[in-house]
Amino acid sequence: MGKTTDHKDSDAGVRVILYKSKTLADGSHPLMLRITKDRKRKYISIGESCQLKYWDEEKNEPRRGHPDRNRIKETIRVWESKYAKAAKDLSQEDTPFSATTVASQVAKIIRKVKVFSFVEEVIERFTREKRLGSASTISTLRGALLTFEKAENRSPENLLFTDLTPAYLDDFRVHLAERGLAEISMAVYFRTLRQVYNQAIKRRLVAEKHYPFKEFKISQFDLRTRKRAISKADIAAIAALEVSTPRLLLAKHLFLFSYYGAGINFIDLANLTHKNVQGGRLTYERQKTGHLFNFKLSEPAKAILDYYRPFTGAGADEYVFPILERGVHVTPLQIKNRIHKKLGQMNKDLKELAKMAKIDVVLTTYVARHSFATALKHAGVATAVISEAMGHQTESITQTYLASFENELIDEAFDNL
Structure with missing residues (x-):
């Protein structure tokens, strides 16, 4: 994109600028759409910001070194257009208008933005950004909404954001319940829909006054599930199992490593490389959230890593576990499909291991995560830190306590696993 200039259509200038008169908490400046008409200006936030060092003043766009340059350039293009x-x-109507009139004209248009059209845009954007998990989740929501609209004999293509009232959401909830969805699954649908709605507000496609989630609370759902944590005695029973196949042994090791390794989930297990293991500590960035975790490894966890090193190689970029293969699983889609396949195999194998260990719990990869949290709780880690986090109310609290695993209290607790 070359140097941008104010659009001169109708004697009104329209341009997105870096608004240096305001500095945000992180030191960045907001990007504002400036409408100029008859020497009067109106500024509208486009919901983005940029550090001064990443902004090219001459070209009036993010520099090449900006980590999110392409997305922001596209956002600027959409707003200016x-x-x-x-x-x-307005100029073609041959009546006087002002910068404020231009803003009001767009406000009238965005009230008619269609939900499914925007959802398709979000799915496409996430796919381009290789956020395939998020794209898949939103695609699933799209399917559920489509089924609901058709069940109500409505035309899905006409659904507006302003139609998503608290009453509409409650009807959608009843529809999902009638289909037999558990409340924890319904909560996922509504959290995803809330995410989409928030993005629409951020892009000024719907006014915040229409936001339905102030009244329709996701906290209404009962997120309690059947018992998922197992005891330290059960963990010991799994560790002591003699298994007959390499596949069962891998399932056993991955489950135990997740327990010993702060409840690390399967996707992150699959992507671990030897460079994530330094000085007896595991440091990695969670695929789902981007949060950086850093904690010491227990001796049993180290023993599992040592077992696989001869098979996977010792290079810093070699995968720790034999799930993904360099040169075979290359594209994001190949990696996603491989992980999905191996996760299904592992959960099937865990059921076999549970029978062998005589554990009366449906053993899944998530049980290791939940059991880890329970062990920390029994080890004396403050309930305020972990009880809500692993009680399935929100994941953000989980991220908060895992993000501080370097502190001495948590390190000591690892010795009690």
Whole structure:
């Protein structure tokens, strides 16, 4: 994208600028759409910001070194085009108008933004950004909404964001319940829909006053599930199992490593390389959230790593566990499909291991995570730190306590696993 200039359609200038008169908490400056008409200006936030060092003043766009350059450039293009078109349309009416009138004209248009059209945009954008998990989750939500609209004999293509009232959401909830969805699954649908709605607000596609989640609370769902944690005695029973196949042995080791390793989930297990293991500590960035975790490894965890080193190689970039293969699983889709396949195999194998160990719990990869949290609780880690985090209320609390695993209290607790 070359140097941008104010769109001069209809004698009104429309341009996104770095608004240096305001500095945000992180030191960045907001990107503002500036509408200029008859020497008067109106500024509108586009919901993005940029550090000064990443902004090219001459070209009026993010520099090449900006980590999110392409997305922000596209956002700028969309905003400038939308408001320039509104200004041009007003000029053709041959009546006086102002910068404020241009903003009001766009506000009238965005009230008619269709939900399914925007959802498709979000799915496409996440796919381009290789956020395939998020794209898949939103695609599943799209399917559920589509089924609901058709069940109500409505035309899905006409659904507006302003139609998503608290009453609409409650009807959707009843529809999902009638289909037999558990409340924990319904909560996922509504959290995803809330995420989409928040993005629509951020992009000024719907006014915040229409936001339905102030009244429709996701906290209404009962997120309690059947018992998922197992005791330290059960963990010991699994560790003591003699298994007959390499596949069962891998399932056993992955489950135990997740327990010993702060409840690390399967996707992150699959992506671990030897460079994540340094000085007796495991440091990695969670695929789902981008949070950096750093904690010491227990002796049993080290023993599992040592077992696989001869098979996977010792290079820093070699995978720790034999789940993914360099040169075979290369593209994001190949990696996603491989992990999905191996996760299914592992959960099937864990059921066999549970029978062998006489554990009366449906053993899954998540049980290791839950059992880890319970062990920490029994080890004396403050309930305020972990009880809510692993009680399935929100994941953000889980991330918060895992992010501080370097502190001495947590390190001591690892010795009690």
